[in-house]
Amino acid sequence: MKRRPTPHTDWCARDHRCNLGEHRSEEIVVDLPRYGRAVLTRVTADGGTGHAEIRLRVVLAAAEPAARRQLLTILGDLRALVTRAALAGRPTPGRSPR
Numbered sequence: 182m183k184r185r186p187t188p189h190t191d192w193c194a195r196d197h198r199c200n201l202g203e204h205r206s207e208e209i210v211v212d213l214p215r216y217g218r219a220v221l222t223r224v225t226a227d228g229g230t231g232h233a234e235i236r237l238r239v240v241l242a243a244a245e246p247a248a249r250r251q252l253l254t255i256l257g258d259l260r261a262l263v264t265r266a267a268l269a270g271r272p273t274p275g276r277s278p279r
Contacts, residue, residue, distance in 0.1 A: 190225060202226070203224055204225045205222055205224050206223040209221040216239070217238050219235060219238075220235070220236040222235075233266070
């Protein structure tokens with residue numbers, strides 16, 4: 182299988198992270214010791230579609246009911262985050278796209 186190389190973007194890490202036709206940025210890490218960690222990577226797929234890839238690790242409570250409440254909170258907040266991010270990407274009437 183041969184692929185034509187795609188040009189790197191200005192934010193691309195330009196190393197082994199770029200493979201199989203996609204380009205990946207360096208990771209942006211938010212580390213909160215004893216609480217959790219989030220890692221954000223910007224990705225452009227082979228077809229040119231851009232994505233934000235987010236890995237999240239949160240320390241859960243030892244008690245099962247509390248851990249379940251945390252998971253429910255995480256899911257609710259992730260849904261709101263994805264919705265807000267999607268809406269932020271829509272063009273605003275009367276404004277030129279950037």
